[in-house]
């Protein structure tokens with residue numbers, strides 16, 4: 001049976017013209033047993049639509065790992081490495097993950113206490129909360145009324161030593177069905193988004209790029225980001241912006257000499273725009289929290305210099321300037337109308353193109369609201385591809 005692709009229901013807040021291509025429900029395929037022929041169709045659909053949903057899925061951790069690995073057969077270890085102990089203990093990611101013993105590439109994430117789960121006698125899970133990461137927080141009174149925030153817009157990636165996974169799979173096993181919440185941006189714009197409790201919010205990196213004015217497209221197509229060594233340890237003492245789209249400039253990052261041992265050769269520098277291997281489109285893919293420096297190439301010969309930013313190129317190392325420029329380029333892409341907030345149901349299996357979008361945890365659960373998900377992504381066998389010489393010519 002051929003696979004069938006059905007558009008995902010968009011919320012009333014969404015700009016349907018911008019999100020028309022984003023996301024599809026896949027029918028007629030069991031994600032636990034995908035034939036070679038079906039895989040080809042799924043891969044093509046994924047790169048075109050960014051996220052695929054399989055409803056009522058029954059998938060074991062081993063099957064989830066197998067499907068995730070099929071997108072990059074040479075990949076092997078979990079996206080952040082299989083052993084998150086020792087030197088990365090101080091990482092802000094550490095408390096969020098519990099490894100499934102039989103398949104260490106699959107993580108148990110969620111909220112509350114889960115018992116006798118895939119060889120884990122008791123797993124205490126905690127849904128990440130903006131109150132422990134953002135510089136400011138929603139008042140407890142407003143929180144009680146259902147006001148919340150986007151936790152941290154990100155790409156699933158270690159951003160040091162390991163390459164960003166091509167895909168992530170998220171499998172919702174236990175889903176609390178509480179009242180909807182309102183994600184507030186709290187950045188002076190008045191922007192808010194009505195969301196299902198515990199939604200995962202997605203934005204397209206392609207749209208994030210395409211809506212930029214020409215001078216910012218020119219900057220994006222010429223720019224690369226150098227990430228901090230051990231970025232999640234580096235940023236651990238720092239606080240995020242109220243939108244969850246980067247870090248406040250307060251000078252709180254751990255000094256490089258206080259980080260666990262690191263090597264220059266393992267520091268990651270990636271293009272700002274990543275070329276979609278299926279469509280050739282350019283996606284704005286920057287993890288703003290981990291970004292430390294921006295390297296901008298000069299305009300190519302013959303390009304119009306009028307109004308161009310950094311026409312002769314630049315190496316920006318001032319965090320205030322780096323973060324300011326990235327925010328200016330990324331904030332338009334997380335406007336309420338550009339967000340797809342997934343409304344999780346039990347046994348939803350979501351496969352997303354981790355190199356083509358940004359996503360974030362949203363909202364807050366009560367301790368007794370138990371949520372259990374299996375998440376898998378694998379450090380890729382290659383680095384993301386940047387813009388081609390033709391792309392640079394077209395946008396610079």
Ligand SMILES: [Fe+2]
Pocket residue numbers: 154155156359
């Ligand atoms: Fe993630």
